[in-house]
Amino acid sequence: MIRVHLLGRFTIFTPAGEVVLPTAKVRLLSAYLFWQQGRWMRRALLRDMLWGEVDEERAAGNLRTALYLLRRAFDAGGVPERLLQIRRDTVRVPDGPGCRVDVREFEKKVWAGLHKDVREVEPLMAAASLYRGDFLEDLDAEWCLPERRRLADLHLAVLRTLVDRLAALGLYEGAVSYASRWLAVDPLDEAAHQALMRLYHAVGQPALVVEQYEQCRQMLEKELGISPGDATVRLLQELAPTADKGAAACPRKKVPGRGRRGLRSPSAGQSPDSFFTVKNFS
Known part of the structure:
Protein backbone atom coordinates (compact mmCIF):
# COMPACT_ATOMS: atom_id res chain seq x y z
CA MET A 1 0.00 0.00 0.00
CA VAL A 101 -4.12 9.90 -1.05
CA ASP A 102 -5.16 11.64 2.15
CA VAL A 103 -6.93 14.58 0.46
CA ARG A 104 -9.38 12.23 -1.23
CA GLU A 105 -10.06 10.37 2.01
CA PHE A 106 -10.49 13.67 3.86
CA GLU A 107 -13.09 15.01 1.44
CA LYS A 108 -14.94 11.69 1.27
CA LYS A 109 -15.32 11.60 5.05
CA VAL A 110 -16.20 15.30 5.26
CA TRP A 111 -19.10 15.09 2.86
CA ALA A 112 -20.28 11.79 4.29
CA GLY A 113 -20.29 13.33 7.76
CA LEU A 114 -21.92 16.63 6.86
CA HIS A 115 -24.78 14.88 5.09
CA LYS A 116 -25.47 12.41 7.91
CA ASP A 117 -27.79 12.76 10.87
CA VAL A 118 -26.81 15.56 13.24
CA ARG A 119 -26.01 12.97 15.90
CA GLU A 120 -23.38 11.35 13.68
CA VAL A 121 -19.82 12.42 14.50
CA GLU A 122 -17.49 9.55 13.58
CA PRO A 123 -16.89 10.46 9.90
CA LEU A 124 -16.15 14.07 10.83
CA MET A 125 -13.79 13.01 13.62
CA ALA A 126 -11.97 10.80 11.11
CA ALA A 127 -11.76 13.74 8.69
CA ALA A 128 -10.37 16.01 11.40
CA SER A 129 -7.69 13.44 12.22
CA LEU A 130 -6.61 13.34 8.56
CA TYR A 131 -6.05 17.09 8.44
CA ARG A 132 -2.40 17.20 9.54
CA GLY A 133 -1.84 20.68 8.18
CA ASP A 134 -2.60 22.93 5.24
CA PHE A 135 -2.53 21.51 1.72
CA LEU A 136 1.11 21.03 0.66
CA GLU A 137 2.19 23.49 3.34
CA ASP A 138 5.89 22.95 2.59
CA LEU A 139 5.60 23.68 -1.14
CA ASP A 140 5.62 27.15 -2.66
CA ALA A 141 3.59 27.20 -5.88
CA GLU A 142 0.72 29.38 -7.06
CA TRP A 143 -1.42 26.42 -8.11
CA CYS A 144 -1.47 25.24 -4.48
CA LEU A 145 -3.07 28.39 -3.09
CA PRO A 146 -6.75 28.07 -4.17
CA GLU A 147 -6.86 24.42 -3.06
CA ARG A 148 -5.09 25.29 0.17
CA ARG A 149 -7.72 27.92 0.99
CA ARG A 150 -10.62 25.64 -0.02
CA LEU A 151 -9.47 22.73 2.11
CA ALA A 152 -8.67 24.99 5.07
CA ASP A 153 -12.21 26.35 4.96
CA LEU A 154 -13.56 22.80 4.76
CA HIS A 155 -11.46 21.85 7.78
CA LEU A 156 -12.93 24.76 9.74
CA ALA A 157 -16.43 23.64 8.76
CA VAL A 158 -15.61 20.17 10.13
CA LEU A 159 -14.38 21.59 13.45
CA ARG A 160 -17.36 23.90 13.86
CA THR A 161 -19.81 21.10 13.07
CA LEU A 162 -18.11 18.72 15.50
CA VAL A 163 -18.31 21.31 18.27
CA ASP A 164 -22.00 21.80 17.56
CA ARG A 165 -22.86 18.10 17.39
CA LEU A 166 -20.77 16.99 20.37
CA ALA A 167 -22.22 19.76 22.51
CA ALA A 168 -25.75 18.79 21.51
CA LEU A 169 -24.94 15.22 22.58
CA GLY A 170 -23.63 16.44 25.93
CA LEU A 171 -20.07 15.37 25.10
CA TYR A 172 -18.58 18.62 26.33
CA GLU A 173 -14.97 17.50 26.76
CA GLY A 174 -14.80 16.42 23.14
CA ALA A 175 -16.47 19.63 22.07
CA VAL A 176 -13.89 21.67 24.01
CA SER A 177 -11.09 19.78 22.25
CA TYR A 178 -12.40 20.58 18.78
CA ALA A 179 -13.32 24.15 19.72
CA SER A 180 -9.72 24.63 20.88
CA ARG A 181 -8.47 23.35 17.53
CA TRP A 182 -10.89 25.71 15.78
CA LEU A 183 -9.50 28.61 17.80
CA ALA A 184 -5.90 27.59 17.12
CA VAL A 185 -6.61 27.69 13.39
CA ASP A 186 -8.49 31.01 13.52
CA PRO A 187 -7.67 32.86 16.78
CA LEU A 188 -9.46 36.04 15.65
CA ASP A 189 -12.80 34.32 15.19
CA GLU A 190 -15.06 35.52 17.98
CA ALA A 191 -17.46 32.64 17.28
CA ALA A 192 -14.76 30.20 18.42
CA HIS A 193 -14.21 32.15 21.63
CA GLN A 194 -17.98 32.25 22.19
CA ALA A 195 -18.23 28.49 21.66
CA LEU A 196 -15.60 27.84 24.32
CA MET A 197 -17.27 30.26 26.73
CA ARG A 198 -20.56 28.38 26.35
CA LEU A 199 -18.87 25.02 26.78
CA TYR A 200 -17.06 26.11 29.94
CA HIS A 201 -20.38 27.36 31.27
CA ALA A 202 -21.96 24.00 30.46
CA VAL A 203 -19.38 22.12 32.54
CA GLY A 204 -19.66 24.54 35.46
CA GLN A 205 -16.39 26.45 35.00
CA PRO A 206 -17.30 30.16 35.31
CA ALA A 207 -13.67 31.15 35.85
CA LEU A 208 -12.76 29.64 32.48
CA VAL A 209 -15.64 31.53 30.87
CA VAL A 210 -14.12 34.80 32.06
CA GLU A 211 -10.60 33.66 31.14
CA GLN A 212 -11.73 32.82 27.61
CA TYR A 213 -13.37 36.22 27.23
CA GLU A 214 -10.19 37.91 28.41
CA GLN A 215 -8.12 35.91 25.93
CA CYS A 216 -10.50 37.02 23.17
CA ARG A 217 -10.25 40.66 24.29
CA GLN A 218 -6.46 40.63 24.40
CA MET A 219 -6.13 38.90 21.03
CA LEU A 220 -8.44 41.33 19.23
CA GLU A 221 -6.77 44.31 20.89
CA LYS A 222 -3.28 43.12 19.98
CA GLU A 223 -3.96 42.04 16.39
CA LEU A 224 -6.72 44.38 15.23
CA GLY A 225 -6.87 47.18 17.76
CA ILE A 226 -10.53 46.52 18.54
CA SER A 227 -12.59 45.23 21.46
CA PRO A 228 -14.87 42.17 21.43
CA GLY A 229 -18.23 42.65 19.71
CA ASP A 230 -21.48 43.31 21.53
CA ALA A 231 -22.56 39.68 21.17
CA THR A 232 -19.43 38.46 22.98
CA VAL A 233 -19.83 41.04 25.74
CA ARG A 234 -23.49 40.10 26.22
CA LEU A 235 -22.52 36.44 26.35
CA LEU A 236 -20.04 37.12 29.16
CA GLN A 237 -22.70 39.01 31.10
CA GLU A 238 -25.15 36.16 30.57
CA LEU A 239 -22.83 33.29 31.48
CA ALA A 240 -20.76 34.93 34.22
CA PRO A 241 -23.01 37.62 35.73
CA THR A 242 -20.73 38.07 38.75
CA ALA A 243 -17.59 38.64 36.65
CA ASP A 244 -15.75 41.97 36.71
CA LYS A 245 -17.25 43.88 33.80
CA GLY A 246 -14.56 46.58 33.69
CA ALA A 247 -13.05 45.39 30.44
CA ALA A 248 -16.40 44.23 29.03
CA ALA A 249 -17.89 47.66 29.50
CA CYS A 250 -15.31 49.36 27.28
CA PRO A 251 -16.83 50.62 24.00
CA ARG A 252 -15.78 48.84 20.85
CA LYS A 253 -12.99 50.71 19.10
CA LYS A 254 -13.21 51.67 15.47
CA VAL A 255 -9.94 51.48 13.60
CA PRO A 256 -10.02 53.19 10.19
CA GLY A 257 -8.67 51.06 7.37
CA ARG A 258 -8.38 47.87 9.40
CA GLY A 259 -10.61 44.91 8.71
CA ARG A 260 -11.37 42.06 11.05
CA ARG A 261 -9.23 39.46 9.36
CA GLY A 262 -10.22 35.85 9.63
CA LEU A 263 -13.54 36.43 11.37
CA ARG A 264 -15.95 33.81 10.05
CA SER A 265 -19.53 33.09 10.87
CA PRO A 266 -20.26 29.48 11.89
CA SER A 267 -21.82 28.74 8.52
CA ALA A 268 -23.12 30.62 5.52
CA GLY A 269 -26.03 32.79 6.57
CA GLN A 270 -25.79 31.84 10.26
CA SER A 271 -24.78 34.37 12.91
CA PRO A 272 -22.45 33.51 15.79
CA ASP A 273 -25.35 34.14 18.21
CA SER A 274 -27.45 31.42 16.62
CA PHE A 275 -24.63 28.88 16.32
CA PHE A 276 -24.84 27.91 19.97
CA THR A 277 -27.62 28.47 22.46
CA VAL A 278 -27.45 28.05 26.20
CA LYS A 279 -30.19 25.42 26.16
CA ASN A 280 -27.96 23.22 23.96
CA PHE A 281 -25.44 23.01 26.80
CA SER A 282 -27.75 22.61 29.76
Whole structure:
Protein backbone atom coordinates (compact mmCIF):
# COMPACT_ATOMS: atom_id res chain seq x y z
CA MET A 1 0.00 0.00 0.00
CA ILE A 2 1.28 3.44 -0.99
CA ARG A 3 0.18 6.30 1.28
CA VAL A 4 0.46 9.88 0.09
CA HIS A 5 0.11 12.89 2.38
CA LEU A 6 -0.85 16.12 0.65
CA LEU A 7 -2.23 17.62 3.87
CA GLY A 8 0.66 19.09 5.82
CA ARG A 9 4.14 18.17 4.63
CA PHE A 10 4.13 16.36 1.28
CA THR A 11 5.27 12.78 1.81
CA ILE A 12 5.00 9.43 0.05
CA PHE A 13 5.20 6.27 2.14
CA THR A 14 5.70 2.68 1.02
CA PRO A 15 6.13 -0.41 3.21
CA ALA A 16 9.86 0.30 2.99
CA GLY A 17 9.52 3.82 4.40
CA GLU A 18 9.37 7.38 3.07
CA VAL A 19 10.24 7.94 -0.58
CA VAL A 20 13.05 10.47 -0.98
CA LEU A 21 12.53 12.91 -3.85
CA PRO A 22 15.78 14.51 -5.03
CA THR A 23 14.88 18.09 -6.00
CA ALA A 24 12.27 20.77 -5.33
CA LYS A 25 10.98 20.54 -8.92
CA VAL A 26 10.60 16.77 -8.69
CA ARG A 27 8.66 17.21 -5.44
CA LEU A 28 6.36 19.76 -7.10
CA LEU A 29 5.85 17.52 -10.13
CA SER A 30 5.09 14.49 -7.98
CA ALA A 31 2.70 16.42 -5.71
CA TYR A 32 0.80 17.78 -8.69
CA LEU A 33 0.42 14.34 -10.27
CA PHE A 34 -0.89 12.82 -7.04
CA TRP A 35 -3.28 15.74 -6.58
CA GLN A 36 -4.57 15.10 -10.10
CA GLN A 37 -4.57 11.32 -9.60
CA GLY A 38 -6.32 9.45 -12.40
CA ARG A 39 -6.08 12.30 -14.92
CA TRP A 40 -3.74 12.36 -17.88
CA MET A 41 -1.78 15.62 -17.64
CA ARG A 42 -0.37 17.14 -20.79
CA ARG A 43 3.39 17.63 -20.83
CA ALA A 44 2.91 21.15 -22.17
CA LEU A 45 0.92 22.08 -19.05
CA LEU A 46 3.57 20.59 -16.75
CA ARG A 47 6.35 22.40 -18.62
CA ASP A 48 4.61 25.75 -18.34
CA MET A 49 3.77 25.23 -14.69
CA LEU A 50 7.27 24.24 -13.60
CA TRP A 51 9.54 26.00 -16.08
CA GLY A 52 7.47 28.78 -17.56
CA GLU A 53 10.39 31.19 -17.33
CA VAL A 54 12.58 29.32 -19.87
CA ASP A 55 12.16 28.53 -23.56
CA GLU A 56 10.07 25.55 -24.64
CA GLU A 57 12.95 23.32 -25.71
CA ARG A 58 14.80 23.74 -22.43
CA ALA A 59 11.59 23.29 -20.43
CA ALA A 60 10.88 20.04 -22.31
CA GLY A 61 14.35 18.78 -21.43
CA ASN A 62 13.90 19.73 -17.80
CA LEU A 63 10.61 17.83 -17.68
CA ARG A 64 12.20 14.72 -19.19
CA THR A 65 14.95 14.88 -16.57
CA ALA A 66 12.45 15.40 -13.74
CA LEU A 67 10.36 12.42 -14.87
CA TYR A 68 13.50 10.27 -15.06
CA LEU A 69 14.50 11.32 -11.53
CA LEU A 70 10.97 10.73 -10.28
CA ARG A 71 10.90 7.23 -11.78
CA ARG A 72 14.28 6.45 -10.24
CA ALA A 73 13.17 7.75 -6.81
CA PHE A 74 10.01 5.65 -7.03
CA ASP A 75 12.01 2.55 -7.90
CA ALA A 76 14.43 3.14 -5.03
CA GLY A 77 11.58 3.70 -2.59
CA GLY A 78 9.61 0.62 -3.55
CA VAL A 79 6.84 2.34 -5.51
CA PRO A 80 5.39 0.00 -8.17
CA GLU A 81 6.33 0.95 -11.72
CA ARG A 82 2.66 1.11 -12.74
CA LEU A 83 2.10 4.08 -10.42
CA LEU A 84 3.81 6.45 -12.87
CA GLN A 85 2.46 6.18 -16.40
CA ILE A 86 4.32 8.17 -19.05
CA ARG A 87 3.24 8.66 -22.66
CA ARG A 88 4.68 10.82 -25.40
CA ASP A 89 2.47 13.82 -24.62
CA THR A 90 0.86 12.98 -21.28
CA VAL A 91 1.70 11.73 -17.77
CA ARG A 92 -0.42 10.48 -14.89
CA VAL A 93 -0.59 8.69 -11.56
CA PRO A 94 -3.46 6.21 -12.03
CA ASP A 95 -6.31 5.53 -9.64
CA GLY A 96 -6.19 2.25 -7.82
CA PRO A 97 -6.73 0.52 -4.48
CA GLY A 98 -3.00 0.28 -3.89
CA CYS A 99 -2.53 4.04 -3.48
CA ARG A 100 -4.28 6.11 -0.80
CA VAL A 101 -4.12 9.90 -1.05
CA ASP A 102 -5.16 11.64 2.15
CA VAL A 103 -6.93 14.58 0.46
CA ARG A 104 -9.38 12.23 -1.23
CA GLU A 105 -10.06 10.37 2.01
CA PHE A 106 -10.49 13.67 3.86
CA GLU A 107 -13.09 15.01 1.44
CA LYS A 108 -14.94 11.69 1.27
CA LYS A 109 -15.32 11.60 5.05
CA VAL A 110 -16.20 15.30 5.26
CA TRP A 111 -19.10 15.09 2.86
CA ALA A 112 -20.28 11.79 4.29
CA GLY A 113 -20.29 13.33 7.76
CA LEU A 114 -21.92 16.63 6.86
CA HIS A 115 -24.78 14.88 5.09
CA LYS A 116 -25.47 12.41 7.91
CA ASP A 117 -27.79 12.76 10.87
CA VAL A 118 -26.81 15.56 13.24
CA ARG A 119 -26.01 12.97 15.90
CA GLU A 120 -23.38 11.35 13.68
CA VAL A 121 -19.82 12.42 14.50
CA GLU A 122 -17.49 9.55 13.58
CA PRO A 123 -16.89 10.46 9.90
CA LEU A 124 -16.15 14.07 10.83
CA MET A 125 -13.79 13.01 13.62
CA ALA A 126 -11.97 10.80 11.11
CA ALA A 127 -11.76 13.74 8.69
CA ALA A 128 -10.37 16.01 11.40
CA SER A 129 -7.69 13.44 12.22
CA LEU A 130 -6.61 13.34 8.56
CA TYR A 131 -6.05 17.09 8.44
CA ARG A 132 -2.40 17.20 9.54
CA GLY A 133 -1.84 20.68 8.18
CA ASP A 134 -2.60 22.93 5.24
CA PHE A 135 -2.53 21.51 1.72
CA LEU A 136 1.11 21.03 0.66
CA GLU A 137 2.19 23.49 3.34
CA ASP A 138 5.89 22.95 2.59
CA LEU A 139 5.60 23.68 -1.14
CA ASP A 140 5.62 27.15 -2.66
CA ALA A 141 3.59 27.20 -5.88
CA GLU A 142 0.72 29.38 -7.06
CA TRP A 143 -1.42 26.42 -8.11
CA CYS A 144 -1.47 25.24 -4.48
CA LEU A 145 -3.07 28.39 -3.09
CA PRO A 146 -6.75 28.07 -4.17
CA GLU A 147 -6.86 24.42 -3.06
CA ARG A 148 -5.09 25.29 0.17
CA ARG A 149 -7.72 27.92 0.99
CA ARG A 150 -10.62 25.64 -0.02
CA LEU A 151 -9.47 22.73 2.11
CA ALA A 152 -8.67 24.99 5.07
CA ASP A 153 -12.21 26.35 4.96
CA LEU A 154 -13.56 22.80 4.76
CA HIS A 155 -11.46 21.85 7.78
CA LEU A 156 -12.93 24.76 9.74
CA ALA A 157 -16.43 23.64 8.76
CA VAL A 158 -15.61 20.17 10.13
CA LEU A 159 -14.38 21.59 13.45
CA ARG A 160 -17.36 23.90 13.86
CA THR A 161 -19.81 21.10 13.07
CA LEU A 162 -18.11 18.72 15.50
CA VAL A 163 -18.31 21.31 18.27
CA ASP A 164 -22.00 21.80 17.56
CA ARG A 165 -22.86 18.10 17.39
CA LEU A 166 -20.77 16.99 20.37
CA ALA A 167 -22.22 19.76 22.51
CA ALA A 168 -25.75 18.79 21.51
CA LEU A 169 -24.94 15.22 22.58
CA GLY A 170 -23.63 16.44 25.93
CA LEU A 171 -20.07 15.37 25.10
CA TYR A 172 -18.58 18.62 26.33
CA GLU A 173 -14.97 17.50 26.76
CA GLY A 174 -14.80 16.42 23.14
CA ALA A 175 -16.47 19.63 22.07
CA VAL A 176 -13.89 21.67 24.01
CA SER A 177 -11.09 19.78 22.25
CA TYR A 178 -12.40 20.58 18.78
CA ALA A 179 -13.32 24.15 19.72
CA SER A 180 -9.72 24.63 20.88
CA ARG A 181 -8.47 23.35 17.53
CA TRP A 182 -10.89 25.71 15.78
CA LEU A 183 -9.50 28.61 17.80
CA ALA A 184 -5.90 27.59 17.12
CA VAL A 185 -6.61 27.69 13.39
CA ASP A 186 -8.49 31.01 13.52
CA PRO A 187 -7.67 32.86 16.78
CA LEU A 188 -9.46 36.04 15.65
CA ASP A 189 -12.80 34.32 15.19
CA GLU A 190 -15.06 35.52 17.98
CA ALA A 191 -17.46 32.64 17.28
CA ALA A 192 -14.76 30.20 18.42
CA HIS A 193 -14.21 32.15 21.63
CA GLN A 194 -17.98 32.25 22.19
CA ALA A 195 -18.23 28.49 21.66
CA LEU A 196 -15.60 27.84 24.32
CA MET A 197 -17.27 30.26 26.73
CA ARG A 198 -20.56 28.38 26.35
CA LEU A 199 -18.87 25.02 26.78
CA TYR A 200 -17.06 26.11 29.94
CA HIS A 201 -20.38 27.36 31.27
CA ALA A 202 -21.96 24.00 30.46
CA VAL A 203 -19.38 22.12 32.54
CA GLY A 204 -19.66 24.54 35.46
CA GLN A 205 -16.39 26.45 35.00
CA PRO A 206 -17.30 30.16 35.31
CA ALA A 207 -13.67 31.15 35.85
CA LEU A 208 -12.76 29.64 32.48
CA VAL A 209 -15.64 31.53 30.87
CA VAL A 210 -14.12 34.80 32.06
CA GLU A 211 -10.60 33.66 31.14
CA GLN A 212 -11.73 32.82 27.61
CA TYR A 213 -13.37 36.22 27.23
CA GLU A 214 -10.19 37.91 28.41
CA GLN A 215 -8.12 35.91 25.93
CA CYS A 216 -10.50 37.02 23.17
CA ARG A 217 -10.25 40.66 24.29
CA GLN A 218 -6.46 40.63 24.40
CA MET A 219 -6.13 38.90 21.03
CA LEU A 220 -8.44 41.33 19.23
CA GLU A 221 -6.77 44.31 20.89
CA LYS A 222 -3.28 43.12 19.98
CA GLU A 223 -3.96 42.04 16.39
CA LEU A 224 -6.72 44.38 15.23
CA GLY A 225 -6.87 47.18 17.76
CA ILE A 226 -10.53 46.52 18.54
CA SER A 227 -12.59 45.23 21.46
CA PRO A 228 -14.87 42.17 21.43
CA GLY A 229 -18.23 42.65 19.71
CA ASP A 230 -21.48 43.31 21.53
CA ALA A 231 -22.56 39.68 21.17
CA THR A 232 -19.43 38.46 22.98
CA VAL A 233 -19.83 41.04 25.74
CA ARG A 234 -23.49 40.10 26.22
CA LEU A 235 -22.52 36.44 26.35
CA LEU A 236 -20.04 37.12 29.16
CA GLN A 237 -22.70 39.01 31.10
CA GLU A 238 -25.15 36.16 30.57
CA LEU A 239 -22.83 33.29 31.48
CA ALA A 240 -20.76 34.93 34.22
CA PRO A 241 -23.01 37.62 35.73
CA THR A 242 -20.73 38.07 38.75
CA ALA A 243 -17.59 38.64 36.65
CA ASP A 244 -15.75 41.97 36.71
CA LYS A 245 -17.25 43.88 33.80
CA GLY A 246 -14.56 46.58 33.69
CA ALA A 247 -13.05 45.39 30.44
CA ALA A 248 -16.40 44.23 29.03
CA ALA A 249 -17.89 47.66 29.50
CA CYS A 250 -15.31 49.36 27.28
CA PRO A 251 -16.83 50.62 24.00
CA ARG A 252 -15.78 48.84 20.85
CA LYS A 253 -12.99 50.71 19.10
CA LYS A 254 -13.21 51.67 15.47
CA VAL A 255 -9.94 51.48 13.60
CA PRO A 256 -10.02 53.19 10.19
CA GLY A 257 -8.67 51.06 7.37
CA ARG A 258 -8.38 47.87 9.40
CA GLY A 259 -10.61 44.91 8.71
CA ARG A 260 -11.37 42.06 11.05
CA ARG A 261 -9.23 39.46 9.36
CA GLY A 262 -10.22 35.85 9.63
CA LEU A 263 -13.54 36.43 11.37
CA ARG A 264 -15.95 33.81 10.05
CA SER A 265 -19.53 33.09 10.87
CA PRO A 266 -20.26 29.48 11.89
CA SER A 267 -21.82 28.74 8.52
CA ALA A 268 -23.12 30.62 5.52
CA GLY A 269 -26.03 32.79 6.57
CA GLN A 270 -25.79 31.84 10.26
CA SER A 271 -24.78 34.37 12.91
CA PRO A 272 -22.45 33.51 15.79
CA ASP A 273 -25.35 34.14 18.21
CA SER A 274 -27.45 31.42 16.62
CA PHE A 275 -24.63 28.88 16.32
CA PHE A 276 -24.84 27.91 19.97
CA THR A 277 -27.62 28.47 22.46
CA VAL A 278 -27.45 28.05 26.20
CA LYS A 279 -30.19 25.42 26.16
CA ASN A 280 -27.96 23.22 23.96
CA PHE A 281 -25.44 23.01 26.80
CA SER A 282 -27.75 22.61 29.76
